[in-house]
Amino acid sequence: MTSSGKALTKDDLTKICIRSCALEASWNFERQQHMGFAFAMMPALEKIYSGNEEEKQKAAQRHLEFFNTAPPLSTFIMGIVASMEEENAKNPDDFDTSTITSIKTALMGPLAGIGDSMFWGTLLVIGIGVGASLAKEGNILGPFLFLLIFNVPNFLLRYFGVMQGYNFGTKLLENIESSGVMKTLTHAASILGLMVIGGMSGSMVSIKVAGSIGQGDEATKIQSIIDGILPNLLSVLCVFLIYWMLKKGFKTTYVLFGIFIFGIIAAFFGFLTT
Amino acid sequence: MDSLLVQAILLGLLTAFIVIDWMTGTNNLSRPIVSSVFVGLIMGDLKMGIMMGATLELAFIGAITIGAARPPDTVSGGILGTAFAIATGKGAEFALTLAFPIAALFLLVDNLLTLLVLPMIARKADRYAEKGELKNVSKMHVLGFVLVKSLPRALFVGFSFYLGSPVMERILNAIPTFVQDGINIAAGIMPALGFAILLQMLLKKDVFVYFVIGFALFSYLHVPILGIAIFGACLAYIIVNMETKAAMGSRGEEMVEDDF
Numbered sequence: 001m002t003s004s005g006k007a008l009t010k011d012d013l014t015k016i017c018i019r020s021c022a023l024e025a026s027w028n029f030e031r032q033q034h035m036g037f038a039f040a041m042m043p044a045l046e047k048i049y050s051g052n053e054e055e056k057q058k059a060a061q062r063h064l065e066f067f068n069t070a071p072p073l074s075t076f077i078m079g080i081v082a083s084m085e086e087e088n089a090k091n092p093d094d095f096d097t098s099t100i101t102s103i104k105t106a107l108m109g110p111l112a113g114i115g116d117s118m119f120w121g122t123l124l125v126i127g128i129g130v131g132a133s134l135a136k137e138g139n140i141l142g143p144f145l146f147l148l149i150f151n152v153p154n155f156l157l158r159y160f161g162v163m164q165g166y167n168f169g170t171k172l173l174e175n176i177e178s179s180g181v182m183k184t185l186t187h188a189a190s191i192l193g194l195m196v197i198g199g200m201s202g203s204m205v206s207i208k209v210a211g212s213i214g215q216g217d218e219a220t221k222i223q224s225i226i227d228g229i230l231p232n233l234l235s236v237l238c239v240f241l242i243y244w245m246l247k248k249g250f251k252t253t254y255v256l257f258g259i260f261i262f263g264i265i266a267a268f269f270g271f272l273t274t
Numbered sequence: 275m276d277s278l279l280v281q282a283i284l285l286g287l288l289t290a291f292i293v294i295d296w297m298t299g300t301n302n303l304s305r306p307i308v309s310s311v312f313v314g315l316i317m318g319d320l321k322m323g324i325m326m327g328a329t330l331e332l333a334f335i336g337a338i339t340i341g342a343a344r345p346p347d348t349v350s351g352g353i354l355g356t357a358f359a360i361a362t363g364k365g366a367e368f369a370l371t372l373a374f375p376i377a378a379l380f381l382l383v384d385n386l387l388t389l390l391v392l393p394m395i396a397r398k399a400d401r402y403a404e405k406g407e408l409k410n411v412s413k414m415h416v417l418g419f420v421l422v423k424s425l426p427r428a429l430f431v432g433f434s435f436y437l438g439s440p441v442m443e444r445i446l447n448a449i450p451t452f453v454q455d456g457i458n459i460a461a462g463i464m465p466a467l468g469f470a471i472l473l474q475m476l477l478k479k480d481v482f483v484y485f486v487i488g489f490a491l492f493s494y495l496h497v498p499i500l501g502i503a504i505f506g507a508c509l510a511y512i513i514v515n516m517e518t519k520a521a522m523g524s525r526g527e528e529m530v531e532d533d534f
Contacts, residue, residue: 020299021297021298021299021300022296022297022298022415022416022419023300024296024300025296025297025415025416025418025419025423026392026395026396026414026415026416026418026419026422026423027296027388027392027423028388028389028392028393028396028418029388029389029461029464029465030392030393030396030464030465030467030468031393031396031467031468031471032465032468034396034468035395035396035399035411035414035415035418036415038399038403038411038412038415039411039412039415039416042408042409042411042412045408046408053406056406056408057403057404057405057406060402060403060406060408060411061400061403061404064396064399064400064403064411065468065471065472065475066465066468066469066471066472071299071300072300098475098476101472101475101476102476105472105476106503106506107503109499109500109502109503110499110500110502110503110504112499113498113499113500114500124302125335127302128307128331128332128335131307131328131331132307132328132331132332133328135307135310135324135325135327135328135331136325136328136329137325138321138322138324138325139324140311140320140324142307142324142327142328143307143308143310143311143324143327146302146305146307146308147301147302147303147308150301150302151299151301151302154299154300154301155299158299181518184514184517184518187481187510187513187514187517188510188511188513188514189510190476190478190481190484191481191484191506191509191510191513192503192506192507192510193476194476194477194481194482194484194485194488195484195485195487195488195491195502195503195505195506195509196488196499196502196503196506197469197472197473197476197485197488198484198485198486198487198488198489198490198491198492198502199488199489199491199492199497199499199502200469200492200499201466201469201485201489202489202492202493203492203499204465204469205462205463205465205466205469206462206463207459207462207463208462230493231493231494232489232492232493235466236489238463238466239466239469239470239473240470242466242467242470243470243473243474243477245470246470246471246474247474252397252467252471253393253394253397255467256390256393256464256467257390259460259463259464259466259467260389260390260457260460262460262463263456263457263458263459263460263461263463264452264453264456264457264460265456266456266459267451267452267453267454267455267456267459268452268456270452272459273455273459274455274458274459274462
């Protein structure tokens with residue numbers, strides 16, 4: 001019990017829920033919703049780690065890592081993360097903080113899938129169907145209903161998500177703490193997290209070779225030859241090439257501009273395509 | 275001031291404010307069906323605005339952000355489409371042919387800013403996090419929104435409406451295709467950097483194999499990420515159970531009875 005941090009209250013969780021609304025405001029290709037996630041967690045982190053500057057810094061850095069999920073479901077992850085950060089502040093010696101990153105990663109991919117089909121695949125389409133049929137007649141109820149159909153579930157889920165996530169996380173961690181299997185949780189979380197990143201490396205990194213071998217009807221696209229051997233081979237190679245470069249001490253800023261210049265050069269000489 | 279200039283400024287302001295959508299819960303305020311109401315008010319024909327909004331919304335439907343694949347910019351496209359439709363009075367289809375090249379040009383600008391400028395702001399946030407200045411990290415998030423998502427879009431919509439579609443189309447055509455393609459190629463690769471940074475934290479030798487399993491499940495069997503997570507959870511459960519049993523077995527003999 002070294003920390004002077006306090007436990008989160010319902011108000012703190014509500015604050016996370018409100019700040020989660022800005023999740024996508026600084027979306028970018030590199031780490032996507034990372035600043036949005038950090039933005040939502042900041043007041044909670046200030047409270048949990050008040051008086052513990054070092055852990056506070058580490059927590060802030062932790063939440064600037066890659067994050068992307070369906071915004072309406074994001075608060076469930078934030079709730080769980082809040083409970084884990086609290087546990088880390090209570091038992092810094094037992095707790096492995098990489099578990100937090102693993103759990104975040106393991107949840108963001110699946111929830112993105114569920115949330116996208118629920119909100120963008122279903123509610124948005126229903127909303128447009130209902131809204132546009134009224135708006136076509138010039139009826140202002142159209143846009144109004146459109147917003148209502150999408151946003152009532154959107155905001156309800158955000159609120160219940162953060163509460164449920166926090167309770168779920170707290171209960172789980174209590175059980176784990178009492179049975180002394182914290183290491184087990186870390187291991188299980190990293191298995192799950194890495195499998196999800198493995199899948200996402202294939203699904204979210206896109207790189208395609210241009211051109212074909214042979215002529216006329218005999219022509220075979222080079223990309224389809226690569227796909228025949230190992231689909232998404234180039235995507236995973238990119239991830240590990242960059243991983244290796246970062247290990248070698250390349251600055252992420254240089255890698256970022258490197259990728260940009262590489263993209264332009266590849267398009268100029270035409271060996272990659274979109 | 276002539277009314278064209280006033281309208282251009284008002285449309286710019288509308289754009290700057292309507293992207294608050296992404297600050298207030300990704301609530302779809304910036305979609306054409308909603309923005310057209312305000313465009314109608316600015317252009318002096320509310321009813322026409324609402325009607326055009328419906329038509330444009332249906333034209334843009336399916337334009338959803340999934341992963342790194344990005345649709346043409348529906349915000350500027352929707353606002354300018356409605357504005358042109360009311361200004362020219364020639365119907366939605368004509369308005370769309372005017373608005374689409376502009377939306378395509380802005381998508382290019384937006385991609386460039388999202389690709390290069392936002393990560394620079396993110397690096398400032400990283401430095402503030404290192405120093406423990408959490409409030410400044412939050413400020414960088416808002417700054418990124420204003421400097422990349424809101425202001426450029428507002429200026430672009432205002433200028434485009436004032437200068438007219440032909441001028442913008444000429445600018446779009448003047449940009450070599452390899453630049454446009456290059457930006458898209460870079461945008462496709464960029465998440466690899468995000469994953470690489472994440473892996474720095476998570477990847478260890480003894481768990482590398484699970485990354486490979488996840489990757490292979492997706493690439494060969496086309497299992498969606500949710501499915502991979504279900505396999506992952508089961509696998510984690512099995513492995514952790516086995517390891518606990520093995521650990522207990524080495525300590526005592528009681529496990530043996532259970533096994534036979």
